[in-house]
Amino acid sequence: MLVFEYQCKLKFLKSISHKTIAGKINYFLDSVLAKDQEFLQYHEHKGYKYYVTDAPWPIEKDGIYKEGKVYTLRIRTVKQELAEFFSEKLYAHTSKELLGVGGKLRIISKKHIQELYSITPIVIKNEEGYWRGNMSVPEFEKRIKTNLIKKYKQFTGKNIREDILLYDVMKFNNRIPIKIPYKNINLLGDKLSFRISNEPKAQELAYFALGVGIGENNSRGHGFVNYKYL
Template sequence: MLVFELAFKMQFFEKTAYEKSSEMIAQVIDRALCKTEKYAVFHEKQEFKFYVFDRPYQPEPDKSYLPGKLYTIRIRTVKPELAEYFLNQLPGSRTDKLHILNGEIRVVVQKMLERIYSLTPVIIRAEGEYWRWNHSVDAFERQLKENLLKKYYSLTGEKLDEDFELYQMLEFSNTKPVKVPYKGITLLGDKISLTATQDPRSQQLLYMALGTGAGERCSRGSGFMNYRYL
């Protein structure tokens, strides 16, 4: 398994708030996917998409993006054919809010991870609701691990002995839920940091999370994780 990272230059056509950018990026990616029948079907299927994207870098001091200025958006995936598709089809894609320019690709090297941490909010729901409302941190941890295991099984077809620690330490950097606009509603997420163990299963899942995202709604820009090697 390899994690591919694509970096694209992009421009907004109007001043845009930082927190609204993910939904706009998702729309232009959706348009690119719908350029071919194969990926239009892929887009419509209710299944793991195995890609995730960051918010454009670098926002202005007031947490906005200015029209006409160049920013960089990163997309990661563990699917080599999807990475190639994005590299070929995303440049020139646009909506009435933004357009994507040139891009480049690299592989995120798989080395021993010290930790991974979220740049966009991780969305975890327990029994269909935001976990903090009626559930414990244990429920959050259980859902986070189960979600990554399901992605791994779906991607590889391999089963793992699940009796292992996914990480040594979980830290939250937010004191209240982080709002994520999504299709006219607001989802709630969290900014987290996971200190890795050296167990090969932990390392493999956390590396995979760099390309698939952690938690839910990753193809909508949630759960984009950065990393630090040992």
């Protein structure tokens, strides 16, 4: 299992606020998937999508992506065919706001991961809304780990213990919930850091998380994590 990263260069055809950029990116990617029957079915199925995106960077100081400028969007996945599809089809693909102008496909090296930290907020959804006040921190941690293990099992077909020690320390990097505009509502999420355990299976899961994200709504740009090697 390998993690692929496509660094997509995007030219902005209009200026866009960072508050609404996620929806524009989602449409841009969804519309290219819709051009291929196989990937359209893949996009429309209800299961895990096995890819995750961050926000275009660099982010401007005033929070407005500028018309005419080129930014980089990272798309990560554990599905090689999807990585290759994006790298081939996003060039010259356009929406009202965005134009693909190139990019670079690479494989993220398998090295000992010391830390994972979220670039985009990690989202856990439940019927009551935001998790704080509805579940304890240990319950929240279990939900995150269980979600990642389910993705791993489904993708690889391999079993992994539910009680695995994935990390030694988890740290919240935000003091208040982070608002994330999504389908005319605001979701609430958190930015977290994890000091990853040295156990081989924990290292395998951490590497997997780089390609699929942590938490939920990963293909919508939530739970994109970066890494620090030992």
